[in-house]
Amino acid sequence: MAQTDNFYTLKGYSLLEHTQITSSMEDYLEMICRIHRDGQPVRIKELAECLHVKPSSASKMVGNLRKQGLVCFEKYGTVSLTEEGLELGEYLLFRHEVLRRFFCYINQNSNELEQVEKVEHFIEPKTVYNIEKWLDKFT
Structure with a gap:
């Protein structure tokens, strides 16, 4: 019989990684970096349009990225990357x-x-x- 004690579900493997950033957070950070690379200010409305989500969803996720220390953002302002956010985004x-x-x-x-x-x-x-x-x- 094959050894089966090292198999997990996808969720199980994710829990083993102990990462603080989710796949969705990665998608948002990647897009913020993509817009930033183009030399444009990153606004919630534009970010939401690029990811085909509602501005309220983009705002909430940017808040989560801010809590992780990856972006700086004040309500109704632009999103900017922290040094750590830029490094991960790149x-x-x-x-x-x-x-x-x-x-x-x-x-x-x-x-x-x-x-x-x-x-x-x-x-x-x-x-x-x-x-x-x-x-x-x-x-």
Whole structure:
């Protein structure tokens, strides 16, 4: 009989990680960084439009990111990144791009956005860096 004592549900693995930031928080932070990179001020309305959510949902999530020390935000103002938020956000953008390149390469497709969005939260940094090394060798 196969050994089964190391298997967990997806939720179980998430609980083992003890992370303070959720997948949804990552999506918001990634988009804040994307808008910030374009040199635009990040406003709740624009963030909500980019993520296809209600402004009230975006405002609540930005509040959660502020509690984690990743952004600065005052009601009716713009969202700015803390040093920690910028560092994590830049990694999230990097991870997204590596996975986009990987899925486009193996699927011979130019747009794999949906697949990247579905899996990016579940891949460890070591794997992302190894995929990047592989891509650099073979593409």
